[in-house]
Amino acid sequence: MFSNIDWNVIIRSLPYLFLDGMRFTIMLTLMATAGGIVIGTLLALARLSNIPGLSQVAGAYVNLIRSMPLVLVIFWFFFLVPYIGQWLTGASRPIQVGAFISALVTFTLFEAAYFCEIMRAGIQSIPRGQVQAAQALGMPYWTAMRDVILPQAFRNMVPVLLTQTIILFQDTSLVYVISVTDFLGAASKVAQRDGRLVEMYLFAAIVYFVISLAASFWVRRLQQRIAIVR
Amino acid sequence: MSAMIAISHVSKWYGKIQVLKNCSADVAKGEVVVVCGPSGSGKSTLIKCVNGLEPFEEGTITVDGVSVGDPHTKLPKLRARIGMVFQHFELFPHLSVMRNLALAQIKVLGRDPKTAAEKGMKLLERVGLRAHADKYPGQLSGGQQQRVAIARALAMDPIAMLFDEPTSALDPEMINEVLDVMVTLAKEGMTMIVVTHEMGFARKVANRVVFMDKGEIVEDAPTADFFGKPRSERAQLFLSKILQH
Numbered sequence: 001m002f003s004n005i006d007w008n009v010i011i012r013s014l015p016y017l018f019l020d021g022m023r024f025t026i027m028l029t030l031m032a033t034a035g036g037i038v039i040g041t042l043l044a045l046a047r048l049s050n051i052p053g054l055s056q057v058a059g060a061y062v063n064l065i066r067s068m069p070l071v072l073v074i075f076w077f078f079f080l081v082p083y084i085g086q087w088l089t090g091a092s093r094p095i096q097v098g099a100f101i102s103a104l105v106t107f108t109l110f111e112a113a114y115f116c117e118i119m120r121a122g123i124q125s126i127p128r129g130q131v132q133a134a135q136a137l138g139m140p141y142w143t144a145m146r147d148v149i150l151p152q153a154f155r156n157m158v159p160v161l162l163t164q165t166i167i168l169f170q171d172t173s174l175v176y177v178i179s180v181t182d183f184l185g186a187a188s189k190v191a192q193r194d195g196r197l198v199e200m201y202l203f204a205a206i207v208y209f210v211i212s213l214a215a216s217f218w219v220r221r222l223q224q225r226i227a228i229v230r
Numbered sequence: 231m232s233a234m235i236a237i238s239h240v241s242k243w244y245g246k247i248q249v250l251k252n253c254s255a256d257v258a259k260g261e262v263v264v265v266c267g268p269s270g271s272g273k274s275t276l277i278k279c280v281n282g283l284e285p286f287e288e289g290t291i292t293v294d295g296v297s298v299g300d301p302h303t304k305l306p307k308l309r310a311r312i313g314m315v316f317q318h319f320e321l322f323p324h325l326s327v328m329r330n331l332a333l334a335q336i337k338v339l340g341r342d343p344k345t346a347a348e349k350g351m352k353l354l355e356r357v358g359l360r361a362h363a364d365k366y367p368g369q370l371s372g373g374q375q376q377r378v379a380i381a382r383a384l385a386m387d388p389i390a391m392l393f394d395e396p397t398s399a400l401d402p403e404m405i406n407e408v409l410d411v412m413v414t415l416a417k418e419g420m421t422m423i424v425v426t427h428e429m430g431f432a433r434k435v436a437n438r439v440v441f442m443d444k445g446e447i448v449e450d451a452p453t454a455d456f457f458g459k460p461r462s463e464r465a466q467l468f469l470s471k472i473l474q475h
Contacts, residue, residue, distance in 0.1 A: 132283050133320035137334035137386065138310025147333060151324050 009196045010203050013186075021186030022207075024100075028182065029169045032107035036168075037161065039108065040115025041150065047120055058116070065113035071174055077106040078178045099180045103172075111168055118160050122153035159223040166215050170208060183207070232295075234259040234390055234421050235280060240289035242275065249275050250286065251445045257390070260419045264432040264453075267442035268468060273425040274317075276442070277392045280423065281305075281312045294389055310338050313383030313391040317398050319375040321367035327354070327378050328363040331385050339386065346385075353381035357411050373404030380411055390421040397428055429473060433457060441465040 010017075046058035065073065081102055085095030126149050134144035154161075173184040181189065184204055191200035233256035242250040250272050257263050265273045278284040280291055282298045282305045291298040296308050321330050331350035335341045341349070354360045357377040359370075367375055376396055383391060393412065397405045409431050416422055416435040426432070432439055432453060439456040441449040441464070449456065449465045460466050 127318075127320075129316055129318055129320040130322070132278075133314075133316060133322070135283060135306070136281055136309055136312075136314035136316075137382070138306045138308075138338040139334060140306045143337050147337060148322055152322075155324060 005199060006196060007199060009190065009194050009199050013190045013200075016190065017183065017186050021181060021183035024181065025169065025172050025183040028100075028103060028107060028172045028175070029165065031104055032111050032168060032172075033161075033165045035104075035108035036111030036115045037119075039112035041119045043112060043116035044119035044123060045145065047116065048123060062113045062116050065110055066117075070110060070171055071177055073110050074103070074106050074174055074177055077109075078102045081105060099175075099178055102178065103175045103180055107168065107172065111164070114164055115161065118157050118164060119153060121160075122157035123149060125156055126152050155226055158226060159219055162219045162222070163216070166212050166219075169215075170212065233257055233292075234261075234294060235423065236290075236292045237276070237280070238290050238292075240276070240279060240286050240291060242272075242279065242284065242286040242288075249445050250279070252289070253442075253445075253447045254289075255440055255447060255450055257421060257423060259421055261437045262416045262420075262422045262424065262435050263438045263440055264436040265423060265425045265440045265442060266427060266429070266432070266468070267448075271442040272445040273442050274394050277394055277423055277425055280392055281309045281314060283314075306338070310334070310386055311389050313380075313386060313388035315376070315379050315383055315391065315393045315396045317395040319367070319372070319379045319399075321375055321379055321382070323367050326364055326366055327359070327370070330367065330378060331382050334382075335385050349385055350381070353384050354378070356384075357381045358407075371404060372400045373407045376400065376404075376408045377411055380408070380415075384415075390423070391415065393422065393424040393426065395425050395427075397426065427472060429457075429469075441468065443468070 043058045043062060046054045047062070049055055078099070081097050082094035085091070085097060086093065089095065130148060130152070131144060134148040139148070172182055175182050176185050176188070187200045187204040191197045235257040237253055237255045240250055240253045241248065253272075253276055255263070265277065267273050275284055279286045280293065280298065282303075286299060289299075293308060293312060297303055298305075298308065321327075322333070325333065328347060328350055331353065332343065332346040335346035335349060336343055351360065351363065354363055357380060359374060359377055359381070362370060362374065362378075367378065370378065380396075396412070397408050400408065405428070409428060412422075412424070412431065413435050424431070424436070436453045439449075439451060439453055440447055441456070441460070441462070443464050448462045449460060451460070456465070457469070460469060
């Protein structure tokens with residue numbers, strides 16, 4: 001099977017693989033992470049709040065999303081978002097949503113559910129005395145959260161958040177189901193076109209492996225550097 | 231003169247367990263009241279009711295005429311005027327000492343950062359920690375952290391100070407540096423409620439001693455009377471236990 005390997009196919013397609021494919025993958029990963037952390041944090045605050053109903057609604061959302069296969073959610077949003085958009089804006093036909101936007105919305109909302117649980121654990125890891133100290137100084141809820149609790153919770157959770165991001169980086173390859181070309185999609189297209197499946201899929205695997213491994217090492221080092229001295 | 235802090239018939243339950251039973255006590259402006267009693271007697275709970283950190287079901291507490299239990303009271307606003315010092319310091323570990331002192335001044339009182347920093351510096355000077363302004367709480371000893379915590383509370387220009395066992399978590403050799411700051415504060419006329427087992431401190435500066443047991447205020451007497459001839463048997467027993475050595 002390795003008798004007529006042609007490694008040149010990789011060199012030839014490098015610009016396409018990285019400038020088109022990897023750029024998309026990284027952009028989707030970073031944007032979905034950023035959005036997911038913001039929405040996830042709000043969800044976590046909702047889950048921890050004692051406003052009647054709010055915690056239940058947030059909890060239901062998180063549990064629903066977390067019990068769905070990601071592929072299904074991607075499908076769902078891709079076919080549903082145009083109709084929701086139509087309904088919201090009152091337009092006469094389904095809103096055209098680009099595949100990128102659709103994927104971004106999906107991953108953001110999907111990751112938000114996971115980031116919510118991470119941030120919730122982070123917030124709960126902060127001693128109750130910290131909340132009381134902030135309150136005793138006269139800080140209202142949002143000030144105490146923004147300046148005292150969340151910065152600490154976030155720092156405690158950075159390793160877990162980044163690990164989740166590395167998983168997301170791999171999961172973005174699922175956009176192939178809505179025919180979006182990410183890194184794996186690009187590799188796959190070249191593979192099909194040139195009949196070089198072994199070379200391209202092997203190369204793709206190595207790239208994912210190297211990036212994910214390097215990122216995990218970096219996370220571990222970062223963790224030691226930013227730990228809060230207590 | 232009406233009391234700065236008036237606690238009147240306060241009761242509190244955790245579920246079915248009653249942790250405060252009909253507690254009443256007044257603290258006049260400039261008065262120092264020490265609250266003591268066995269652990270689990272409700273001392274900490276009672277002073278946390280004073281700034282509304284703990285809700286209570288019955289009775290009223292007013293601070294400078296503002297009712298703490300009233301749902302219309304803006305608690306953050308009231309708390310900003312009452313300083314509190316905790317057993318475990320509760321400095322914000324992710325912020326420098328100076329930032330710890332400045333944060334609430336800026337975010338709550340709306341002071342500009344420069345004024346807040348100057349005020350912070352002045353108070354650090356006062357607790358003898360000027361050189362540590364840029365360090366983080368984790369780099370300080372327990373006694374130093376507690377002094378910073380006192381400075382942080384004072385930076386808000388409080389009308390009264392609450393101390394919740396401020397020396398209980400400290401190594402013995404650090405207790406005095408914290409007590410010294412508190413003694414000075416008391417002598418300057420700060421209104422203070424201090425939950426503590428430091429009877430030496432109570433003798434030196436307290437106007438009154440309140441003794442609690444099982445959620446009740448058993449005795450509320452002028453300091454000299456309390457140490458001279460406590461009326462209740464429970465207070466006598468408590469004193470004999472902690473003053474033996």
